[in-house]
Amino acid sequence: MSDEIYIAAGRRTIEIERDAVSNLIQRVDQNFAAACELMLNCSGRVVVSGIGKSGHIANKIAATLASTGTPAFFVHPAEASHGDMGMITRNDVVIAVSNSGNTPEITTLLPLLKRLAVPLISMCGNTQSTLARHADVNLDISIAEEACPHDLAPTTSTTVSLVMGDALAIALLEKRGFTAEDFAYSHPGGSLGKRLLLRVSDLMHAGDSLPKVSPNATLGEAILEVSEKGLGMTIVADEQGELLGIFTDGDLRRALDANVDIKNSAIADIMTTGGKTIGADELAAAALTMMEDNKISVLVVTGSDGKPIGTVQMYDVLQAGLV
Numbered sequence: 001m002s003d004e005i006y007i008a009a010g011r012r013t014i015e016i017e018r019d020a021v022s023n024l025i026q027r028v029d030q031n032f033a034a035a036c037e038l039m040l041n042c043s044g045r046v047v048v049s050g051i052g053k054s055g056h057i058a059n060k061i062a063a064t065l066a067s068t069g070t071p072a073f074f075v076h077p078a079e080a081s082h083g084d085m086g087m088i089t090r091n092d093v094v095i096a097v098s099n100s101g102n103t104p105e106i107t108t109l110l111p112l113l114k115r116l117a118v119p120l121i122s123m124c125g126n127t128q129s130t131l132a133r134h135a136d137v138n139l140d141i142s143i144a145e146e147a148c149p150h151d152l153a154p155t156t157s158t159t160v161s162l163v164m165g166d167a168l169a170i171a172l173l174e175k176r177g178f179t180a181e182d183f184a185y186s187h188p189g190g191s192l193g194k195r196l197l198l199r200v201s202d203l204m205h206a207g208d209s210l211p212k213v214s215p216n217a218t219l220g221e222a223i224l225e226v227s228e229k230g231l232g233m234t235i236v237a238d239e240q241g242e243l244l245g246i247f248t249d250g251d252l253r254r255a256l257d258a259n260v261d262i263k264n265s266a267i268a269d270i271m272t273t274g275g276k277t278i279g280a281d282e283l284a285a286a287a288l289t290m291m292e293d294n295k296i297s298v299l300v301v302t303g304s305d306g307k308p309i310g311t312v313q314m315y316d317v318l319q320a321g322l323v
Contacts (some may be wrong), residue, residue, distance in 0.1 A: 013147040017159045020143045024160055027140045028167060035095075035121045035137045036171050039070060042119075044091030046072040049080065050098060051105045053154035054161060058097040061165030068169045069178040077105040085112055095121045097165075099141070099157040101129020110134045123161055139164055200287050201280040203320055204301045204310035205231060211311075212237055215244055215268035219255060222247050222267040231311060233298050236271045241307045243300060244268065246275035277302045280309060288317045 039046050046065055050058030058074055065072035075084050077096075088094065094113055098106050101124035110131070113120055122135035125142040132138040141164055147155035172178075211225050211234035225234045226247070233248040247267055255262075255270050277300045278287050287299055291314050301310035 013155065016145060016147045017156050020156045020160050021163050023144075024141070024163060031137050031139060032167070032171075035139060036168060036175065038093050038119045038121060038137065039065075039168070039172060040175060042091070042093040044071075044089050044093070046070055046093050046095060047075050047088050048072060048095045048097065048165075049075050049077045049106065049109075050096065051077050051103055053158050054097045054099060054103075057158050057161045057165065058095070060162060061095065061097070061169070064166060064169045065172070068173040069176045070169065070172050077103075077109055080109055081105065085109070088113070088116065088118060090116050090118060093119045093121065095123065096131055096135070097123045097161055098129075098131055099125040099154065099161070101126040101131040103131070106131055123164055125157055198284040198320060199280070200278055200282050200284055200299075200301055200312050201310075203284055203287075203316040204280065204312045205229075205316075206301070206310035210309070211235065212308075213247075213267055214238070215266065215271075217267045218263060219252075219260060219265045219267055219270055220262045222270075223252065223262070226252075231298070231313065233311065235275070235300055235308050235311065236267055237308060243275065243277065243302070243308045245271035245273045246298075246300060247271045248298065275300050277308070278312070279303075284312075284317055284320060287312050288314070291317070 046062070048058045048062040048065070049055075055076060062072040062074040073087075075087055080088070096106050096109075101122065107130045110120075114134070120135045122131045122138045123141050124132040124138055125140075126132060127138060127140055127142065141157070141160045143156045143160055145151055146153060146157060209229060211229035211231055213222050213225050213234050213236055215236055215238060217225075217236075222234055222236075226232065226249070233246060235243060236245045236247060237243055245268070247270065251270055251272055255265070260270060276290060276294055276296060278290060280301050280303060290299060291297060297314040299312050300308050301312055303309045
């Protein structure tokens, strides 16, 4: 029976919050568009503020805006009354999040914001509240009920606030033409940023580190080159630098199984002709996909003229943290 109680409570919570978010759609209207225009035309930063649970949501909204092309930061309203008000300039836009719209820490700031002539966007659950009435634009985030059975703990209200904040961020993202690469520049340390920014040229072994032999080299000479460079392979190129093939540890094992004469056999007779190649300017993520699709562990990197200039291995990609 206890399991059923948990499940029923969880499902009821999700249903209440789902319905509240669904009702929010109709409030994405001209006020929403006006709020977007204020933020889009802001020459400073979007300052997001709130206290309590609304403060946590405001902090997240600021972070989402900042990572999607709208410069933003969070200011705690209580701290603003004790010095942090100096973080807000005349060039900024303020978003104040408050379910009641009458939170003292927020309403105390209203005269100061008016004096600075800072555009104010409110996100309130009470359209007749002090905050909503003093805002340049109010976004209605009112709800029928909290998911809390006592209608006390901020649950549905914070979910609706968060969704409205996400809607603002994505609307601005699309209006700005914010691209996946732009997003990556805001997230250079994560695997997503690396997948979108890291190039094959950043990982490849080139110059003196590139194992390379001529087609006239013997199998023994090729083995020596592989051993010296320590990459488990060597490319085979002609005098003009054109790629003829690739010789790997796998080719060596097959040659030994066939009792090939190591000292006298030409590498051109044993190598894998051609070999998979990728351009130096390609994304490292594309190299990873190519290696996975072809079940290989190394690619020859080519320059703009199609000639080999390096090699990239599965180990290099994994070390870079792309997966």
